Amino acid sequence: MTIPATVLERFPKLDPDFVTSRLQRPQGPARVIIDTDTANEIDDQYALAWALLSPERMNLEGVTAVPFSFIHHREGMLRSVEILKRGGPGNAEEEKFMGGFAGWAQRIVDSGTDPESIKFVLPDEGAELSYQEIVRVFEHCGVDPEGMVYRGSPAYLSDFDSPLDTEAARFIIERARAEPEIPLYILAMGALTNIASAVLMAPDIIKNIVLVWTASFPSYAPFCNRPSLNLVQDKLASRLIFDCGVPHVYLPGYHVGAQLSISLPEMEQFVKGKGAIGDYLHHLYTHNPLHKKYVISQPETKTWVIWDIINVAWMFNADYVSTHMTQSPVLDEDLYWQHPAHRHPMLEAFDVDRDAIFEDFYRTLGKAP
Structure with a gap:
């Protein structure tokens, strides 16, 4: 579905220089919301734990649960x-x-x-499972989840005139408007339904937020983006985010975040035994639900990509994620990138320092209660 001009006209037109300035990494602890499909597999839990155990580096204002489903x-x-x-x-x-x-x-x-x-949950089940898993990670990190975790969308966008009015979307709007002079960074680690709903309900907030999202192929890649779960589940939300003009840090999964893989020996040496959360992350790695779904044998010989820690890595250190300024592409009906002229700026990752990221993560786990 092409985004009608009448929808895009609702959004303020941000000056390109303003957008570029917003896309610089924050100096000091930033205001952050994490938007995550935490029960989808095991990577979101690592990212959330890294953030929760780093209060000196991030002012985490809340976590919103994202729907997920492999039913497609x-x-x-x-x-x-x-x-x-x-x-x-x-x-x-x-x-x-x-x-x-x-x-x-x-x-x-x-x-x-x-x-x-083979079991496939529906989006509403996925959203609730994500909510419960977020709470579980908070508890394993020794952090009180009260007032910090919000239920998200039970479905995906059906059109651009019907945003899903949920506590997650309302929370995003409230926090975006709370301190408009200080940008709110939203670390998006799943489908963009909550965020798309929030900006459709309150288009003015795009000038107050910076979206940091991981998904799919680089914008210069000639490939179809259908393999990306984060992008393909809610195609309308994905398309809207590239078109509405919101300041956007795009962190491709293939093959940038895909470098962030970890092995069982590393889990045994650096994660297991690092507090309750370290033991829980080790349990997730050795009881990965996607191993069962995808009928993967001999999982002990396999590595696993911890995709979503790229969002936190970008926030924490400029050397961890290499980026370049480009223009926001258009995501067409067939989920390929198109590049019309005169698009707004976008910051995009092209590489990561895999070892430095995991070394930081391991050091942080050392502080776990």
């Missing part, structure tokens, strides 16, 4: 398994279709797993 993968997975069971792709169309599902489907077939037994 179910039909493709089932069809791919069916194709394999009848002997493999019979034509070029089937071979192309299976491209994104082939490995998963093959593991299902090889292991004898019933594909119908």
Whole structure:
């Protein structure tokens, strides 16, 4: 769905120099909201723990729960398994279709797993699971979650005239307006539904916030962005954020955040035993729900990407995430980047210092109660 001009006209037109100034890293502890689908897998928990254990570096004002669901993968997975069971792709169309599902489907077939037994939560379930997991991480970090955690959207945007009015969206609006002279940084680690709803309900807040979001391919990449869960779940919200003019720090997952992988030996040496939260993060790593969903065998030999710590890393140290100033792209109907002229500025990451980021994270865990 193309964003109607009447929707974009609701947003203030920010001066490019103002946007560029807002995209500089904050000096000193910044005002922050973390917007996270924490129960989606295991990476958000690491990012949230790093933030909670670093109050001297971040003024965390609250955490909002984001919906998530892999249900959009179910039909493709089932069809791919069916194709394999009848002997493999019979034509070029089937071979192309299976491209994104082939490995998963093959593991299902090889292991004898019933594909119908693989559980997929719906967005409202995902939002509640995220809320409960956020509270759990607070408690493991020894931080009181009272008044700090907010339930988010139970669904994704259906159109640009129907924002989801939730306590998360209301909280974002309230905090954005509370101290308009001091920018509010929103570290977005999931679908953008809460944030898109907030700016649709209160377009004026785009001049008070800086969105720091991780998802998908770099804006210069020629690839379809469909593989990105954070982007593809709520396509309308994703498209809106690139078009509405909000100051935006874009942290691509492929293949920037994807460098932030961690192994079991590192978990054993640097995370396990570092307080209740260290033990909990180790438990998550060794009981990863996506290993079961994707029928991954021998998980002890696999690394896992802790994608979402890139948001916190960008806030904490300029040397951790390398960025360049560019122009905000347009996300087209087919989820490819387009680059019309005269777009507003955007800051985009192109590399990370993987080792320095994890070394900081490990040092911080050393302070865990």
